[in-house]
Amino acid sequence: MSALIEKYRSVFARIGEGAVQRELDRTLPFVEIDELKRSGFTGVRVPVEFGGDGATLPELFELLVELASYDPHVPQALRGHIAFVEDRLNAPASAERDEWLRRFAAGELVGNAVTEIGNVALGDTATRLSDASDGFTISGRKYYTTGSIFAEWIDTSALAPDGTEVAALVATGHDGVAVSDDWTGFGQRLTGSGTTVFDAAPVRADHVYPFARRFDYQTSLYQLVLVAVQAGIARAAARDAVDQVANRARTFSHGNADRTRDDPQILEIVGRIEADAFAAEAIVLHAASALEAAYAVRAADSVAKAAAKREAELASARAQLTVSPLVLDAATRLFDALGASATSTSLALDRHWRNARTVASHNPAAFKARIIGDAAVNDAEPPYEWAIGVPKAKSA
16 A cells, blocks of 8 residues: 555545535535645645655556546536646746745645537637736636536646737636536536536636647647546445345245355356456556656657657547446446346446446546547547637638
8 A cells, every 4th residue: 555545545544435415416526625635635746845755657647547436427527627737747847936836735625617518610719818907817617627626726728818828827706707507417426527607707827728738738738537437436336235144135946056255156256346446547648758758758859749749649548448348337236136126226336338338438538549549540649638619601
């Protein structure tokens, strides 16, 4: 067990104590995320000299899997924060960078607001910055703004007055920022992934960053966080399978033992769930090592950075393609090990499949195998950024 797992495990366990009831009641984990802030987890990647833990990326992802096994909503809610911290870690040394690192270590949290829904044209951004006397104001509407409802800041995309795509950091405490919990998905309902509306909210000039300068492996990091959430769900399904089988008094007359916990067929099912969870986590940690390699060459020449970026992207794609079915299978096998009573809503065992399926749907796996295969066979460059929207009309 790593020292960081030991440091945070008791906090994670307390978060897990009320996870099922929160799922049943649709109660957002405000209290639990506040406890994570106080524990220092928002600064886990921050160097020790700025008050953080100085975790490597493999160490971070080990923690995310552990946290997701107790409540998968929480690490997904931290996804935007994790990416913005990484962006500041990759930025050149400056007083502004150092200020942010200290803020993260002190418990400040950053949410995420990029996606726009409706009839937005593919590749377009409707959210705009406007010039103001002391910087800018921002106006626009975003959806899937994961974690923003819990955060002090929102990392959002917008177009600058000159038409350049930028990332803007917006303080959530202003009256011009409204965050709603209107996410309607059947899973991961407590991640705060609803709508955020900016209505002429102020933005400091030094809180605007050219999007093109974001850290190289940002897409692979964003995606691997979701894979880590899935791996944690598999571990939670394995934990529930063990608990339910070990404590089950009823058995079937045509089974293989007087006690369910001694039935070899049931034990085989539990063993397969355990193996799926083990494999899922191992794959996540292996992919995290590729991201760590990309971080390590952040100041290297363009050739080394491009090679590491490519490997990080392909590693996260391979992880997604393999972990998603493993976790969904584990969440289904859980019911094969139990009787009809396992479908009781009071147990909420269906949450594992619903949550895993929802996470897996965030980034279509249908394209991943093609991208991996094209890179392997034709040395094709994988896409590092993508957008969703209504295709633009083709000119005649």
